Amino acid sequence: MDHLSTEMIFDSEAYSNDFLINLYKSLLKPRLIEEKMLILLRQGKISKWFAGIGQEAIAVGVTSVLKEDEYVLPMHRNLGVFTSRNIPLHRLFSQWQGKMNGFTKGRDRSFHFGSQEYKIIGMISHLGPQMGVANGIALAHKLKRENKLCAVFTGEGGTSEGDFHEALNIASVWDLPVLFCIENNGYGLSTPTDEQYRCEHLADRAKGYGMESHIIDGNNILEIHSKLSNIAKEVRENPRPVLIEFKTFRMRGHEEASGTAYVPDELLAHWQQKDPIVRYEKHLLDCGILNWDWAEHIKWEIKQDIEAHLAITAEDDFPKFIETTELNDVFQSVEDQLFEISEEKTELRFIDAISDALKIGMRKFPNLILMGQDIADYGGVFKITKGFAEEFGKERVRNTPICESGIIEVAAGLSISGMKAIVEMQFADFVSSGFNPIVNYLAKQHYRWGQNADVVIRMPCGAGVGAGPFHSQSNEAWFTKVAGLKVLYPSNASDAKGLLLAAINDPNPVLFFEHKALYRTQKEDICTGHYITDIGKANIVKSGSKLTIISYGAALQEASKIVEEESYENVEIIDLRTLQPLDTKTILTSVKKTGKVIILTEDSLFGSMASEIAAQISENCFKFLDAPVFRIGSLETPIPFNSALETGYLPYQRFQEKIKELIEY
Numbered sequence: 001m002d003h004l005s006t007e008m009i010f011d012s013e014a015y016s017n018d019f020l021i022n023l024y025k026s027l028l029k030p031r032l033i034e035e036k037m038l039i040l041l042r043q044g045k046i047s048k049w050f051a052g053i054g055q056e057a058i059a060v061g062v063t064s065v066l067k068e069d070e071y072v073l074p075m076h077r078n079l080g081v082f083t084s085r086n087i088p089l090h091r092l093f094s095q096w097q098g099k100m101n102g103f104t105k106g107r108d109r110s111f112h113f114g115s116q117e118y119k120i121i122g123m124i125s126h127l128g129p130q131m132g133v134a135n136g137i138a139l140a141h142k143l144k145r146e147n148k149l150c151a152v153f154t155g156e157g158g159t160s161e162g163d164f165h166e167a168l169n170i171a172s173v174w175d176l177p178v179l180f181c182i183e184n185n186g187y188g189l190s191t192p193t194d195e196q197y198r199c200e201h202l203a204d205r206a207k208g209y210g211m212e213s214h215i216i217d218g219n220n221i222l223e224i225h226s227k228l229s230n231i232a233k234e235v236r237e238n239p240r241p242v243l244i245e246f247k248t249f250r251m252r253g254h255e256e257a258s259g260t261a262y263v264p265d266e267l268l269a270h271w272q273q274k275d276p277i278v279r280y281e282k283h284l285l286d287c288g289i290l291n292w293d294w295a296e297h298i299k300w301e302i303k304q305d306i307e308a309h310l311a312i313t314a315e316d317d318f319p320k321f322i323e324t325t326e327l328n329d330v331f332q333s334v335e336d337q338l339f340e341i342s343e344e345k346t347e348l349r350f351i352d353a354i355s356d357a358l359k360i361g362m363r364k365f366p367n368l369i370l371m372g373q374d375i376a377d378y379g380g381v382f383k384i385t386k387g388f389a390e391e392f393g394k395e396r397v398r399n400t401p402i403c404e405s406g407i408i409e410v411a412a413g414l415s416i417s418g419m420k421a422i423v424e425m426q427f428a429d430f431v432s433s434g435f436n437p438i439v440n441y442l443a444k445q446h447y448r449w450g451q452n453a454d455v456v457i458r459m460p461c462g463a464g465v466g467a468g469p470f471h472s473q474s475n476e477a478w479f480t481k482v483a484g485l486k487v488l489y490p491s492n493a494s495d496a497k498g499l500l501l502a503a504i505n506d507p508n509p510v511l512f513f514e515h516k517a518l519y520r521t522q523k524e525d526i527c528t529g530h531y532i533t534d535i536g537k538a539n540i541v542k543s544g545s546k547l548t549i550i551s552y553g554a555a556l557q558e559a560s561k562i563v564e565e566e567s568y569e570n571v572e573i574i575d576l577r578t579l580q581p582l583d584t585k586t587i588l589t590s591v592k593k594t595g596k597v598i599i600l601t602e603d604s605l606f607g608s609m610a611s612e613i614a615a616q617i618s619e620n621c622f623k624f625l626d627a628p629v630f631r632i633g634s635l636e637t638p639i640p641f642n643s644a645l646e647t648g649y650l651p652y653q654r655f656q657e658k659i660k661e662l663i664e665y
């Protein structure tokens, strides 16, 4: 059917009257709630509203073909998903008003929440990540042999984001059971479809990903239900992704305040005639399945229900600000694990220690999945996972396409499904292509709605190996300032193993920095078997009372070498090991004792860990200081390739000069 035709044919013969009436009720509910919300918006009782009026059939129709224990990942116009899952309305109202009985304790607005109870995983504002997260959930279904699928929504605007393309590609390569549902409603904010994409139908894109697709009239609830029921059944039996483009229209402004002045009147008038509820209601009336009095009664009942639930919400409390509660909810608490610490030791290089930790983690947690480029048979570019595919199988040791964002989103989805994930960045530099899901999805999830993100991201990083601007960065400070991420950066083989095992054990998102120059230069006798190095605890490598050196990673080793070579005595050296959460106590105690401090980082100085630590010392140790706080870092340039340039870029020459100056100060 031409999607601009107003003709709408309902084929209701296959359905019982009860089913058809229930579907009518399910369609009406979000419409009547929205009409009420528009009134509350004008009264200033809710702050924003993204209307889905005219698009209800899609959310209601998609949810109606899913089983109750199958996840659905809706967007900002999909109230029908929430009402179809029978969430008590007062909880939704509380959520929208920022009250305690919502789903986020007033921490996030509108539909930005998830609920394991109702198997709904709500969006983050950035739209696209939803699709990759759906892949993770679907992957968990596949790995657990559950014969389930999940459905995820996007607008046509969201399909222009890289996340869409990465998600479809991954889903196709991995045969993941996901229904990708595009609601093509004509406009992305004010942008019409011809400024958004150039293919005739978005469904046509599926071919490029080797995927099945369908175009469905998004305003015809029965067409949606009948076509999707069949597709869903087939996908459960034969897991694979399917792209569905629903043709529909956004009848109101992007959000209420923005209006529809840019939409031609005739277009609105045309789609008004295709209203999914009015047309379906007319069909039921024409067939004698419904009569006017009954229809009016149904509407009255729903309105009564809405009012009753609004009254409950009126009694609900707004959150009170309690600093410790806010801070404590950023991370899920970590359960202590009991290990049999082995007395036995064996010499391992830094790189082998990491490999050992990964292997132990994989053996201990059968629900742990490794993902990364070339990590399976090839063993990764540093060969850290060599032999893993044979021992653990390729379902758990997964080669990925080159799509950092999409894979980190998969990791988020696995965690939502109760699994654990480690993602290997081929080089830490490439994390910039996966930045959004780390800082906005993984980091904020526990604070927002109490769901942990059990993901470790391994980051082979660092300069000094002649690898130039894109294979050498020490980019830990990109992440240390994001609440909700733990950041680890070991300097030796023993800590590398213990911290990586701690990261695997920790149910929160952890960035694990591995300096490449340490891989084969650091080796020591370390405990065999399972042990943990506590996250958040610095290590005093050398005690002294004259001066404190604070560093981490490869820079720590360089600092120690210089102290030894120059025979500096009575110097205290602190290895931070964990950058976030920072062991401030150890730092301040040392500086109060020595009165002199120099902080060395391989990162360039501006906005670095060194700068943050210097600020904390100035604020807390002012009275104890006998000299200015010295910060030494790399130059404020990209990292050069040529070795003379790289040596000049790195901070060690300047460190040697500055430490002398500080000793003599």
Ligand SMILES: Cc1ncc(C[n+]2csc(CCOP(=O)(O)OP(=O)(O)O)c2C)c(N)n1
Residues within 6 Å of the ligand: 077, 125, 126, 127, 154, 155, 156, 157, 158, 159, 185, 187, 188, 189, 250, 254
């Ligand atoms: C990454 C990102 N860029 C921009 C925005 C601002 N924004 C929010 S919704 C929206 C339009 C989305 O259009 P579409 O995906 O078609 O969904 P619709 O609103 O039409 O349902 C825009 C531009 C955003 N939330 N996230």
